[in-house]
Amino acid sequence: MPPGQYSTIREFLKKSAILVKVVKKIRIFRHFRWSDWRDGRKIRLFWLVEPYTTVGYDRLNNAYELAVRVEKEKIPGDLVECGTWKGGCAAAMAYAAGRGEGRKVWLFDSFEGLPEPGEADGLLAKEFAADRNTGKLKPINECVASVRDAEEIFFDKLKIKRDSVKIEKGWLQDTLPAASANMGPIAILRLDVDWYESTKICLDHLYDKVAPGGYVIFDDYGHWPGCRLAVQEFFKKRNIDPDLKVIDYTGRYMKKN
Numbered sequence: 001m002p003p004g005q006y007s008t009i010r011e012f013l014k015k016s017a018i019l020v021k022v023v024k025k026i027r028i029f030r031h032f033r034w035s036d037w038r039d040g041r042k043i044r045l046f047w048l049v050e051p052y053t054t055v056g057y058d059r060l061n062n063a064y065e066l067a068v069r070v071e072k073e074k075i076p077g078d079l080v081e082c083g084t085w086k087g088g089c090a091a092a093m094a095y096a097a098g099r100g101e102g103r104k105v106w107l108f109d110s111f112e113g114l115p116e117p118g119e120a121d122g123l124l125a126k127e128f129a130a131d132r133n134t135g136k137l138k139p140i141n142e143c144v145a146s147v148r149d150a151e152e153i154f155f156d157k158l159k160i161k162r163d164s165v166k167i168e169k170g171w172l173q174d175t176l177p178a179a180s181a182n183m184g185p186i187a188i189l190r191l192d193v194d195w196y197e198s199t200k201i202c203l204d205h206l207y208d209k210v211a212p213g214g215y216v217i218f219d220d221y222g223h224w225p226g227c228r229l230a231v232q233e234f235f236k237k238r239n240i241d242p243d244l245k246v247i248d249y250t251g252r253y254m255k256k257n
């Protein structure tokens with residue numbers, strides 16, 4: 001192929017990559033409301049975090065708005081996300097709540113992707129995990145991200161204070177017991193770990209740390225039956241029936257009294 005054509009192909013690939021990036025942004029920005037378009041800080045934030053999150057506009061906006069709210073209402077405590085992937089949604093919360101001034105942000109993830117689902121997660125999860133559902137803490141090569149991805153959005157792009165961010169790498173079953181023992185109150189607990197066992201262990205260790213007036217977000221409540229079951233069993237055991245507000249087809253959130 002003549003050298004001239006190499007540069008044409010390179011140009012073409014470059015332009016396609018830009019096009020793909022723009023198309024991906026549309027999944028978030030087509031839902032922007034008039035009030036969002038008037039907020040330059042929010043447009044920039046959502047533009048920057050979009051490649052680092054799997055959640056769509058409604059759930060990203062919910063996390064952002066709740067972080068703004070806990071600041072305004074002066075609800076004490078840290079921001080915690082269990083199941084961060086590349087950290088975009090957690091970074092949006094951290095940015096909205098003052099970029100690490102005053103509150104810590106805890107990121108819990110294996111950074112190896114999802115483990116195997118278990119039987120409680122249903123057939124769809126088994127299919128998603130290429131016919132595995134033993135519940136073993138073995139990566140199934142879905143939702144894999146690295147610590148570096150999270151550092152990139154938190155520190156390089158959004159300039160969030162380094163010492164306010166605690167990255168807990170590993171299986172929740174290994175990291176949560178020790179980390180939660182050193183944790184103070186939580187203002188927002190965001191659970192996005194898909195499976196029954198993962199959701200259960202988060203609730204067992206962290207729910208009681210959520211401050212009165214703080215929020216708990218369940219990203220997978222409508223989508224994954226195992227998550228829903230873990231939440232329902234937890235509240236049944238506690239004999240409480242919190243008002244779960246609908247974010248979208250899957251996300252729910254509640255205010256703790």
Ligand SMILES: C[S@@+](CC[C@H](N)C(=O)[O-])C[C@H]1O[C@@H](n2cnc3c(N)ncnc32)[C@H](O)[C@@H]1O
Nearest residue numbers: 053054083084085089110113114171172192198
């Ligand atoms: C759907 S992704 C999270 C999406 C993320 N919140 C976002 O903003 O895009 C689910 C994450 O949960 C993590 N995860 C699920 N179960 C886990 C476990 N038992 N221990 C550690 N990480 C787990 C996976 O590694 C994966 O990154």
